[in-house]
Each structure stands twice: as structure tokens, then as C-alpha cells.
Amino acid sequence: MRIRLAVLVGRAVRVVARLRGGGSAIPGNIALRIAPRFLEHALGGLPLGVVFVTGSNGKSTTTNMLVGVLRAHGMRVFTNPSGANLPQGIASALLASVPLDGRVRDDIAVLEVDEAYGVGLADRLAPTDLLLLNLQIDQLNRFHEPDRVYGMLERIRDAARRRVIVNAADLNTAALGRESRADQEVVVFDVAPEALAASPHGVAAAPRATPTGASPERPALPEASVVVLQVEGTMASIAVGGERASIALPARGLHYAVDAAAALATARSLLGAQFDRATAESAFAGLDTVYGRGEILDARGQQIELVMMKNPPSLQLNLDALGRVPQRVMVAVDEGTPDPSWIYDTDLSTLDHVDIVTGTKAWQWATRLAYEGIEVGAVIEEFPAAVDAFLALPEPSDGPKVAVINYELMMELRLRMGYLDLEGGA
Template sequence: MSGSSIRYVPAVLAGKVARVATRLRGGGSAFPGYIANRLAPSLLQTLGGQFRYGVVFVLGSNGKTTTTHMISEILRAHGLRVFTNPTGANLPQGVTSALLAEATLTGRVRADVAVLEVDEGFAADLADVLAPRVIVALNVQVDQLYRFYETERVADMMLDAATRASVRVVVNREDPYLSKIDEATLRSPVSFFGASSDVVGSSAHGLVNAADTRSGNAGTRERDAESEVVSVDGRAVEIRSGDEVIPVTLPARGLHYAVDAAAALSVARHVLAGEFRAAAASDGFSRMAPAYGRGELVPLRRDPAGEQVEFVMFKNGPSLQLNVDALDGAPERVLIAVDEGTPDVSWLYDVDLGAFDHVDVVTGEKAHQIATRLAYAGIPIGVVEPDMEKAVEIMRGFAPASTGRQVWFVNYELMMIGRRILGYGDQEVARR
């Protein structure tokens, strides 16, 4: 492969040492990449230029980690060796850190393709370094306004990055901003994915994508979809992709996951070209465990055959709404946890929480703010306990749920803390 060189040994070695040290301390996943990039500014470009099937970027307000996981598993089902950043470390230093985990000391990565979740704010600059062949833009939803200020700015970041794709841009037809992409500005053709109007209409709140506030048309532009969700029954969905209808078993329930799956199928088609096989794609989904903390099941106690915790991670109003809408009834045992990793939780008042008939425990540094919102909605609360460790002990103290499962709605930081309290600080236990 091109680019591997003895000159990268000091930077790669320093990054690997930093990675071991930070893992022993229980965090700091981006720090090794920061060290390596400072020592060898051209390292990331060299690492990214080695993949026979190129680099894929996954962008979007929500769904990046899940879609990255889906694309990776479809490609693995076709026999490809896939490099990815599975924990969602999506800033340049995080991507470098993930690459360092797989690289030899001379900067060689043994993989056929890289599928990378990328932060929208850095996507264009990172694309100039890594030269992605395929870029997928999932959605523009109200998120991180304290950082981005307005949703149309996020849309522009994605659309700007899309001009760097050399083979294909894959775009959500159901998104008011992204569906209006100007194909004349692009180097490569555009394919669209989405869901049928009947499928979207059957969801209580649709896909919760942001309305277009600048074009005079708040809705979407009509587009033909290369991949379209045509039926959803729990985790069993059907997606028309090309000339085929492909049965898919989702790793977690919800319309948003079905649409992510449609995006993943389109991306895989353009990475693999003539090598794509619908049967292999369907098989990849059937073997797919949930992405880290997204519908993942972890034992509540040490007995792996006992009661389970389903982690449902959210980071903003749209992701919470979509996950609440995906519930198949009010959970028998439920915990909601938010900490300072979500600085402003005022968006909670825009989320319809009517699917809950109670919440057993509210925890995290934002516990009292969550409890106030639940109280306004008339939802009974069992305990407000800001300390996550104490909250977990309360949940463990309940009689086992008749379903054998508790449901924990958590933001990213408390998802990681909760998993660690239960004894699973890494990703290897991800299951359905």
C-alpha cells in the first residue's frame, strides 16, 4: 500500500503509547490522535490513502454511529476488511486515534475500506485530507444550537463537504434542506434514500427533520429514491433498493433506524459497484448487533441470563422523540438520565413524552430539570436521584420486570457511565 513509511514510527508509537495510557485511565479516546497529528501532520492523509475501496464519510445530526455500523457490516458480509471508528470519535483527532489502533508502526492499515463517522463542523476540511469516494448526508435536525447556532448552517456544512465526494453523494430525500441539494455544484452524481409516504405517515411524529427556513419551501423537494423503506414491522423491515426488495432485520427498533438502513444499502451499492449482492446485505443485517449504546442489551446484574438493560441513547430532541415513538408500549421499568454533556435541555418541552405512563428513576446532573418536565406532562416519577451509581442501585433493587428488561434513556456520557457501572466499559458485549 502507498504511503507507509519509517518516518511515521515515532508519531505512531507515541500515539499507541498514549492510547494504552488513556485506556488504562478510562477515557481520552481522542488524545492519542492529537499527539500523533502534532508529531506528524501528514500522518492522517497517509493513513487514509491506503484503502482499495476508498473512504466513506457518514454525516448527519443523528444516526451517524448507527449508519456507520450498518454500512460496515454490509461490506463485511461481502468479504471486505473494514476500518471504522466504532465509538463515535468523529473529530479529526478521534479519527486518527481510531486509525492508530489498527495501524502498524510504519503507518499501514490492513483494511480494504474505511467507513468513518465525521463531525459536520470538520467534514469539509477532513474530506480535503482523506478524499472520500462516497459521502452520505443523513439528516439536518435541531441539535447543538449552542455550538452551530442554526440548523441551516449545519446543512451548509454537509452540502459543502458533499462537493468533495469523488464517486457518489447519498442524500436523504425526506430532509427539507438536503433534498434541495444543488447537483451542479458536485463532482459526482447524487442518489437519494428515504421511506414511503405511508411508512412516514404511520409514525406519530414522522422523521422530525428540521424545516427549511430559507428557501421559501419548508418541505422537501420531490426526488426518486434509490433505496426506500416500504414496510416496517418492529425490527423487520423491507427496503426497495434498486430493482430489488431486500428484507432487513434492524439492530434496534424505530423508523429512524429503518431510514438509516436504506442509506446504508445505497452507500454499499456505490462502494461495491457490481460486487453488491442483496442476499449478502440482508445477511449482514441479520448478524448485526446494535451500535454502541443504541438499543444495546447489557445484563443488569452479574447473571448474563437474568434481567437486561436496554440502553436507548439520545442527544437532542429529535433523537429522543424518535426513540420514544419507537416504543412498543410504556416500559415496565424505565430510567431517564441526562448530565452536563447535554448543556441545554430546554428542548425537552418540545418532545411528546405521552408514551410514558411513569418513570421509575430520573438521574444525572440534569435530573431535577427532567423531573420538572415530566411533572408538567403529568407523568408520575418514582425517585429523583442525581447520582448515577445510586440510581443504578435503585434500579437493581426492583423486582424483575415481567418482560425481563428495563429501558434506560440516557445521553452519551451517562450511557458510558451506566455501562461501566454494570461492568461493561468497552464495546464487546453489544447485543440485541
């Protein structure tokens, strides 16, 4: 009875939330208040279990890729929209599809999971498989030191009942694979040395964290089943089980190729003999770009390329991948980035000027740019006025305008440009 009530009330709230423009975690919050075990009920008993995708960066993109490949192979997959990676976000996503009995009818669930909340979710949902993408320097206000996140990922790993998929190019996820339980299958994806060397800052992995425990049963990782060989523009050459695949990426950059390798390694493990390389290649070619991750917005007839800055590595790798010095640049940062002091460690050499700096952190960014000798055209703290001024600038001759932007203002910009399908709005 509680489950049925949770679905009915949650759906009603969801309709109201979407009429306001976009989605919300409120429906999921309400459903969980009515039925605290709503998630366990909905996702328990799936034929192929539950897959968690977690790590510092790349969760949304990799989840999107993995789901696309599995669906291309005919698998019925439940997933949460990118960004809806907390319990209430997953619950909101469930309300969009479950029948009144509250049980998912798909073959498998692939869930993007926040590292901190993933510990509790792992205890509740007991994932069958865990994909560990990376451990990078993250939001200091949330995660503090990488060692703390390592401990979170350890606990999530220990809850995985069948398989752990790890990134050998990241020292910390590699260690998490080596230190896994003897009864856990470990699957490895990697990056060829030549591809790493071609990226100015590699994969931006954090220094090796101090492990809280070690298992002598696993002295070495298995050979990588999927390896990134080369990245050229938005195409990656990736070896999958020894066969070379040409994979279309959502945007430029080695980090997107690593996400693709992670998705391929996981899909190959889940599908077994049913995995088909050509089908996977076709799936990548047809994928939509995830919000803000290499996305190019149509903004009142102009194009704006979004360069996200969720944390230091995401900003650095996205700047590295620009491939050019942009002619028109706006930097937009608000209170969603509580402490932007980490920008003093960021290599900003891709930029030779910034036209407009905006948001509540505008003057902090303007100061950082001044130290770097990068000229700032104008500081306009009010975001709506800054967007209007940016769009009024002459259009560049070499591609779209570029917005270096944090997550919260990225969402506001999308809304202002008429993109009402807000992230996490299931």
C-alpha cells in the same frame, strides 16, 4: 520519521489508556501533534477511496451497517469506532491497525464524521463518496440553527470527488443532492409514504434550511434506488433496486430502517455489479448493536434497555419506537446536555410515570415531567445511588427496565455494569 514516531508513541499511550479501562482520544491527539499530516498519510491512496458518513443522527449505526455489508462482500474496510468521529478519534482508531509506516492496507475507508469537524476533515482527506443522512434539530449549544449545519454539510458535499448519497425523505439532504455539482453522481434513498405515515413523528426532519447557493444543472433528484417500504418491530421491508429485502434492524423504529436504507444504497453504489441482496441481508442479521443505540445491557442479572437522548429527534424517535408504556423507567441527564430546555417540545406520551430521575439535570427533568402530569417516584441526583435504587426495583413483567439517558451517562452506566469496551476506544 515523524510518522513512525507518531505510531510508536501513540500506540504506547493507547496501551496505557486501555489499561485504565476503555479507550481515549489522547493517543490520536498525541500522534497528530507529532505528525500533523498523519491522517492524510494513513488514508491517502486507498484503492477505493474514503467514504464519509455524516448527518445529525444515525451516523454510528449507519456506519456499522455499511461496513458490515461491505465486509460481507469480501471488501477490506478500515473504519473508526462509533463516537470516534473527530480527527483525534480517527487517529486513535488508526493506531490500532496501521503498521509502522502509518499507511492503511485496506481497500476502502468508511468514516463516521461529525458535521462541524467534517468540514476540516473533508479538506484534508478529500472523500470520494459522501453519505448525507439527515438534518435535524441538534444540540443548540453546538450547532444553533439548522441553517448553520446546512452550510457545513454543503462544504463537506462540495469536497466529495465522486458521489453524494442523500435521503429524499429529508428536505434538507434532498436539497443538498439537487444542488450538487454536475460532475457528482447523486444516489437517492427514500421512505414510502405509508411507512412515514405509520411513524408518529415521521423522520423528525428539520424545517427546510435556507440554501446558500443553488445549481441549476440538477433540477430534480434521480429515482430512489433503495426505499423503506414497511417496518414491523425489528424487521424492515426495503426495496433494493426494485427487489424486496427483509432487513434485521438493531432495534425498533423507522429511523433504524432509514439508516439501513442509507447503508444499502451506499453499498450498492460502491459494489456495483458485485452487490448481492442475499449477502446484504445476511450481513444485517449478524451485526452487533452499536453502543446505546437500541442496546439492552445485562446489569447485574437484569436487563436495561437504553433510550438515547443526544438531541430532540433522537429522544423523540426512540421514545416513539418503544412500542409500549414501560413499567420501570429511569431518566438520567447530566452536564453533557448543557441546555435541556428542548424537552418541552418533546412528546412524552409514551411514559405514564418515571420511577427515578437522576443526574445534575434531574430537577429540570422532574419539573418538565410535573408539567406533563407524569408522576415521579424519586429524584436522586447522585448517579451511582440512582442506578442502585433502579436495579433494586422489582423487575417488570413485560420486558426490560428502560433508561432514558443522555450520551455521557450512558457511557458511565456501561462502565459501571462492567462494559469496558468504551465507545471510541480503538
